[in-house]
Amino acid sequence: MVRIVLMFFCLIWHTQVVMAQFATVHISKKEVVVKQGIQVKVTAYSPTWFAEPLTFANLQVEGAFIQSFSKTVPGIKKIKGKQYSTLEFYYILFPYREGELTFPELTIKTKIPKEGEYKGTPTTLKTKPLKIKVKPNPGQTGQWIVANHLTISDHWSKDLSNLKVGDVVDRTITLRAYGTLPSFIDEAPVAKVDFANIYPHAPKFFDQRTDRQVNGKRVDKYSYLLEKDGEFTIPPVEVKWWNPSTNKFYHKKLSQRKLTVNKNEDLASLQYLKDSLNSYNIHDSEVPQVKESLIEDRVLKIALIALLLMLLWYITFTVFKLNKYIKGRMEAYSRWRKQHLLSEKYAFKQLMKSKNEKDFISSFYHWLLQISMTGEPTTSRKITEGNTSLTVELDALQQHLYSSKKNRHYNLNTIKKYLFNWRKKAKDTSKTKNDEGRPLKDLNP
16 A cells, blocks of 8 residues: 555656646647648746757648748746746748648757756657648639738839830839738739730749748739820739638729820831832932931930930939948848847846846846857856856845745845856957857857
8 A cells, every 4th residue: 555655656746747847839720721821839848947949850841831930039937836937939831732731749859957956957848749720712713812911012114194106114013911921922913905015024022021920022023015006094903812810802903094105206207208208209319418317317316315314324323222222231230130139248238137036037048048049058057167156146046036945145236247247258268269169159250
């Protein structure tokens, strides 16, 4: 009987140890239609903290495209009164065929200190596979776009009220879809016309994702070669998309456009001169004079047109270069800002700004994670090596947060001061080394 009781308590203890750290997978929807995005959130839980970044194998899901988001979000959560440190990362799946989709089991490796200890222990976390039902398009044929929102706009290269036969007019149609991949945006249906030939160009796709959302843009260009003169109407262009949030179809339309195509006066004058020369009996001596006058007029006209084209080209080139420079500077600042928010330097500033113990400990381990991701893997044990005072202060803080014994005193400002001095020393030391092995790599690029 005693042996059975002991085995029962050992089983309970073993279960508690196993469940001390775990990982979960949450999907936004279990039933979707083809091309509908599914957000997948993977969360790793630790009763202490994560001594190393999470590592896992390359994920593949049969029957779906995967978009991963590299940003890992740290946090603190309580489950049944127990506090856990968490790391979250995201995927978005886009199924491209109907049927059943399986999000597979994930194997996540990291190092997690046991409760009451400070040295990370190699740990493997596993998630459960999930089933997702992919339904066919709801009675839709032809164009099929699944998005939360969509916009359409067009631009014409010339004034449509002042054209002539032989002109080439470029039309650019831009589709912006939110919540889908750029490659999933179908071409807008452009109708043929009887007064011009339409020549489509190769489409361009732009990935415009954010930290947690996939967005895309498609740009199509069409060249209209005008072959008839008169008053004409370009038919409207309508696009439809399915909003998975409301389970409804929506429409956006480009209105019809009126255009006026005039006769080509240059072609008409040349033909008139040719007909006149053939119709009338003109002396040979008079013909060269007529031709010479015509040639002089045309040379002057061509010279003026060439001058205007050169001036227009110079202005366009200057504006293009200026716009490209401004856009480049803005993109460079955006990239710098994004990298800065993920840098060790920014994480350390947030650590120094923390006001209470919970904010401090969360910022502290986020800072350690950023150091490990940008340089040599670094743990709290490595930082406290040779610094007994910092070790004592951190131990007291850990005891205050994770232990029922709260008889030891600590000072957050003192810990911040020690960490500031350690970082300064590490920064100075890294200046004398090569890139490999530098603990604060991003501080000395």
